[in-house]
Amino acid sequence: MNTPAAGIAPAVVWPESLSLPSSVTLPAPAKLNLMLHIVGQREDGYHLLQTQFQFLDFCDQLTFELTGEHSGGIELISEMKDVAAEENLIVKAGRQLQRCHPDRILPDVRITLEKRIPMGGGVGGGSSDCATALIALNYLWQLNMTVDQLAEIGVSLGADVPVFVRGNAAWAEGIGEQLTPIYLPEPYFVVLIPDCHISTAKIFSNKELTRDSRIMKIAPALEQGGHNDCEPIVRSLYPEVDEAVSWLAQFSKTQMTGTGACVFAGFKDKETAIKILCQKPENWQGFVAQGKNISPLFSKLSEFIES
Numbered sequence: 001m002n003t004p005a006a007g008i009a010p011a012v013v014w015p016e017s018l019s020l021p022s023s024v025t026l027p028a029p030a031k032l033n034l035m036l037h038i039v040g041q042r043e044d045g046y047h048l049l050q051t052q053f054q055f056l057d058f059c060d061q062l063t064f065e066l067t068g069e070h071s072g073g074i075e076l077i078s079e080m081k082d083v084a085a086e087e088n089l090i091v092k093a094g095r096q097l098q099r100c101h102p103d104r105i106l107p108d109v110r111i112t113l114e115k116r117i118p119m120g121g122g123v124g125g126g127s128s129d130c131a132t133a134l135i136a137l138n139y140l141w142q143l144n145m146t147v148d149q150l151a152e153i154g155v156s157l158g159a160d161v162p163v164f165v166r167g168n169a170a171w172a173e174g175i176g177e178q179l180t181p182i183y184l185p186e187p188y189f190v191v192l193i194p195d196c197h198i199s200t201a202k203i204f205s206n207k208e209l210t211r212d213s214r215i216m217k218i219a220p221a222l223e224q225g226g227h228n229d230c231e232p233i234v235r236s237l238y239p240e241v242d243e244a245v246s247w248l249a250q251f252s253k254t255q256m257t258g259t260g261a262c263v264f265a266g267f268k269d270k271e272t273a274i275k276i277l278c279q280k281p282e283n284w285q286g287f288v289a290q291g292k293n294i295s296p297l298f299s300k301l302s303e304f305i306e307s
């Protein structure tokens with residue numbers, strides 16, 4: 001019998017405890033929404049979605065160092081200029097964990113962020129940085145919180161944080177927080193980064209947005225894929241995104257991820273993807289990365305399991 005190319009997967013099991021060195025560098029992967037259907041809207045205005053998340057092996061890097069002090073300090077070193085440290089989702093993750101343990105004085109930590117994932121691109125960099133901080137600090141501070149507890153803190157910081165906390169590619173429903181682990185083919189994606197910053201709230205509040213896509217069952221959705229309901233609105237408002245989709249679509253089926261701005265197309269082999277990326281207009285930004293069903297963060301942390 002042939003194994004299907006896509007289906008429901010077992011959830012990864014995070015190790016209960018790990019002995020991490022006092023200075024450790026961990027990845028925060030980007031994600032793609034391989035389809036994004038809007039199937040309704042809640043009374044509070046939030047939209048009900050059906051989406052497929054897959055990770056990319058294209059990552060920010062976060063280095064965590066315990067400084068030896070015990071004064072509740074969380075220092076963030078980063079080149080991000082537009083977001084103040086206390087507003088950064090990395091520091092917010094640490095503060096939430098501290099708030100959950102008011103009776104403990106947790107070790108001070110210095111976190112150095114090497115930012116590679118384009119911001120506001122629909123590739124989830126902020127949410128992923130947040131999830132890596134939740135997971136890493138849970139181990140480093142020996143809090144023994146469960147993945148469910150971390151995902152619950154995560155969703156209060158951003159709708160996309162839980163998928164990064166759980167570590168599986170996923171079929172998502174609700175506002176994106178009801179997750180079913182899945183496996184999918186792992187192609188090489190060409191990702192183009194149009195030079196525009198798109199506000200998620202602005203796209204979701206657009207009157208023309210399709211909000212009544214047909215509700216799909218998981219099996220046909222994994223088999224057939226889908227489209228992105230935000231894409232027509234974004235393409236009409238941002239010519240940079242429209243041009244990027246039209247250009248990449250010459251080579252393969254192309255879609256936008258999340259509420260944009262990044263657009264992507266998948267290819268079977270890396271060489272083809274790199275060849276296509278090299279043909280893009282010189283002033284455009286982009287990268288090639290492989291789709292991953294298991295988060296690169298989980299794979300990296302598995303190296304620290306004591307045998």
Ligand SMILES: C[C@@](CO)(OP(=O)(O)O)[C@H](O)COP(=O)(O)OP(=O)(O)OC[C@H]1O[C@@H](n2ccc(N)nc2=O)[C@H](O)[C@@H]1O
Binds near residue numbers: 201
């Ligand atoms: C739709 C997705 C798909 O991945 O888009 P991207 O952000 O990745 O582009 C995400 O779930 C987005 O998640 P995130 O970016 O964390 O959104 P949030 O900060 O929670 O919400 C920003 C705003 O978008 C709107 N919003 C968000 C999610 C949702 N399911 N319905 C909404 O209507 C709300 O107005 C909210 O105030």
Ligand SMILES: Nc1ncnc2c1ncn2[C@@H]1O[C@H](COP(=O)(O)OP(=O)(O)O)[C@@H](O)[C@H]1O
Binds near residue numbers: 124128
């Ligand atoms: N560590 C972080 N990395 C990126 N963005 C962050 C971070 N912390 C807070 N933010 C805020 O979150 C917003 C959305 O971030 P991002 O995850 O890059 O977008 P998207 O969800 O479109 O992929 C940014 O514009 C920024 O203001």
